[in-house]
Amino acid sequence: MAAAVAPRDAAGRPTRDIVRSVGGDTLDAHDPRWSLERRVVKWVLHQVTGKCEVQRILDGEAWHSVRMSRALSKSLQLSKQLKNVHETIYVEVNAGFSIDSVTTNVIDLKMIESEAARLRHLRMCLVDLRKANTFLTELERSRHVKFDASEPSHADLLERLWKGLLPGEKAPVKTDWKRVGFQGADPSSDFRGMGLLGLEALAHFVERNQDAARLIMNLYEELGFAITGINLAGFTLRMFETRQLDHIFFAAPESLHKPKPNSSAKETANLLEGYDDGSDAAAADDVRKDLHDRAVAIFAEQFGHYVREFFSRQWRTSDRNIMHFGIHLATFEARVRSRLFRN
């Protein structure tokens, strides 16, 4: 096989422009869409069962399950034929796509019979997929909320973070913030990039895992706990954005919010999508807050797993040189990504 010859300059060096970064940047996605193995397996299964992949997923079990939604989601993300459907759902994280039209679309494109059970399963999977998009949209919204110390709810979160890490010590003045690992006297600047979501994840984790959080803070004091946490919250969001963690959203409990007897399903849907026709502002707030709290709880839980894993598996066994943090974070990210895409 003839090797491709890259353009070279007079000195024989490649002339291609190369742009490379270390630290803070995401690595290339391990996109298995075109993997030979996958295509071979699919082809064999198609020959043996006489059914396409979507059909096999929807008919595979008597009852709809998170596993079924997960399989369908993966299939949509990898399918060339269902590229349109994939774009409707995943490009721009569309939390408002129509279940009806996507259902029709899939049935048409795949030319499968619209049996009742199969249709029901497809719709239930799509409801899960939309739910994941709703949660992810909410997380991204929160990440874009700028931390504002004069906002009571923000200040309260910050105080809870402090109390969780240094219980019994009175609320901090200026420079004390460095003690819990912020860069300087004003924590608000450190929240750039992750906005309110960074603080919410930290406060949630610290309150529920006080011992672990304080241990990490003290054991690895070379890394500021708070700003490392903010960096790892960014990492966690990137992992959710790969859509390889959607099954966590699928499995999330249904809303705790009980719609008032007189509110229609359409109203609730409008509220979820942030559309408020003024009919019941209080109910809108409740629904929004409930969605937000659940999204943050799911996020913070996963964030907590990653914090523990980063410190115990990556940082503890490294040279623990703060100047190499970016490299260790990139290594950790590559490891988690390859694990996600392998599953």
Next chain:
Amino acid sequence: MGLLNLLRKLKKSDDEARLLVLGLDNAGKTTILKKLSAEDIDNIMPTQGFNIKSIQSAGFKLNVWDIGGQKTIRPYWRNYYDNTDALVYVVDSADRSRIDEAQEELASLLKEDKLAGTPVLVFANKQDLLSAISASEVADLLQINDDRAFQIQACSAKSGEGLSDGLEWLVEQLNDKEDGAAHEGK
């Protein structure tokens, strides 16, 4: 002008050029670097350690080192001085309370032997904020009296304004230096 253009405009006698970006935490160093590389500046987090941007064109390589500015990291800055062709010092023009601190750090950088004679570009960043002081005020407060090549450039890393002008100046300085070196060589 982005980093790739900067790279293409440089006269090259070496294989590599090296820019060092320093300044206090939250000055906007990483944002400037990302903006110059046409990357998303929405999700920039506090830099622990450093970021490096490496751009290669026609066998010539430009490395831009962006080192975290938090106080605990500053003692490590010295590890990155070697072979620096130009220093970019970033100041948050809207944070008056820390301008003295910024002045002190810069003053001690200018005393470093390894950075002697290195051209210095100061970005008076965050000009998009109402509370920002002007570049000339920043210049006054930084009290620079050094005979090296020196420039203060008003900019907003957020909008990108002023960044190109700063780079244009850097190209001139680096190319003058190349000319000087070539001349001495003959």
